[in-house]
Amino acid sequence: xxxxxxxxxxxxxxxxxxxxxxxxxxxxxxxxxxxxxxxxxxxxxxxxxxxxxxxxxxxxxxxxxxxxxxxxxxxxxxxxxxxxxxxxxxxxxxxxxxxxxxxxxxxxxxxxxxxxxxxxxxxxxxxxxxxxxxxxxxxxxxxxxxxxxxxxxxxxxxxxxxxxxxxxxxxxxxxxxxxxxxxxxxxxxxxxxxxxxxxxxxxxxxxxxxxxxxxxxxxxxxxxxxxxxxxxxxxxxxxxxxxxxxxxxxxxxxxxxxxxxxxxxxxxxxxxxxxxxxxxx
Numbered sequence: 353x354x355x356x357x358x359x360x361x362x363x364x365x366x367x368x369x370x371x372x373x374x375x376x377x378x379x380x381x382x383x384x385x386x387x388x389x390x391x392x393x394x395x396x397x398x399x400x401x402x403x404x405x406x407x408x409x410x411x412x413x414x415x416x417x418x419x420x421x422x423x424x425x426x427x428x429x430x431x432x433x434x435x436x437x438x439x440x441x442x443x444x445x446x447x448x449x450x451x452x453x454x455x456x457x458x459x460x461x462x463x464x465x466x467x468x469x470x471x472x473x474x475x476x477x478x479x480x481x482x483x484x485x486x487x488x489x490x491x492x493x494x495x496x497x498x499x500x501x502x503x504x505x506x507x508x509x510x511x512x513x514x515x516x517x518x519x520x521x522x523x524x525x526x527x528x529x530x531x532x533x534x535x536x537x538x539x540x541x542x543x544x545x546x547x548x549x550x551x552x553x554x555x556x557x558x559x560x561x562x563x564x565x566x567x568x569x570x571x572x573x574x575x576x577x578x579x580x581x582x583x584x585x586x587x588x589x590x591x592x593x594x595x596x597x598x599x600x601x602x603x604x605x606x607x608x609x610x611x612x613x614x615x616x617x618x619x620x621x622x623x624x625x626x627x628x629x630x631x632x633x
Contacts, residue, residue, distance in 0.1 A: 358586050360535035361548055362408040363388050382430055386412045406552035409434045413545055416611045428615045431547060432622035435577060438551050442575035447528045448625045450490035450497050454526040456517055457502040458533040465583040465601040468609055469532040470502040475617035477630030496624035499524055514565035521572050529576045530620060531567050537582035543601060544608040548580040579616060
């Protein structure tokens with residue numbers, strides 16, 4: 353039996369090695385939701401932690417299909433608060449009042465388990481075009497100047513997503529880049545019931561061993577807020593023999609992501625103070 357244990361979740365990696373040096377953990381309850389904040393000290397010796405140095409916030413919540421409208425609103429607000437907690441130290445101020453933000457929805461639209469990035473951005477209206485119409489409009493609205501892109505996958509476009517983001521960033525000079533992507537987990541209970549936020553960026557495909565160039569602050573020279581949702585698990589972690597690199601997801605992935613995408617969109621909209629008219633449920 354092959355137990356690779358691949359995961360993109362910092363909380364899972366920490367639980368596998370809870371005595372790792374330079375790691376601080378704080379867990380809080382918010383009703384039936386749990387927030388786990390991890391801080392990995394940048395001064396820790398290289399190799400002491402499997403995760404890059406930075407801040408991670410993992411929000412765990414009940415079954416999306418049983419959450420109800422009040423639960424969805426509570427989750428949306430909690431995610432927005434955690435996004436703000438990570439973003440504010442990076443920028444020194446909230447990304448509003450016309451500040452440029454580039455939102456990137458990573459993944460393959462044709463593969464549901466990999467489509468949470470595009471699905472989320474489909475539910476957010478961009479505001480960047482208002483700069484050309486009336487530069488003062490965004491200041492009057494008190495919201496960010498939002499630009500959205502879904503670069504697709506290398507197999508379809510021949511272009512690395514990281515390269516597309518780098519070129520757009522150089523052109524737009526955003527104050528912040530938000531990256532939404534699907535992740536891999538070890539625990540099947542995490543699938544579609546956890547959101548990981550961090551300031552370290554994302555390495556597309558790393559959770560399934562398909563490492564692509566990273567979208568990180570170090571590479572782009574711009575603060576990055578990553579929003580990740582675990583949607584797949586290595587089949588070997590279920591205690592069954594499997595082919596190498598065989599990953600599985602939940603059977604009702606379509607329904608779950610259809611519920612989660614507008615929640616993520618709403619949280620991002622709250623962070624950026626976007627008008628409610630630009631959010632599609």
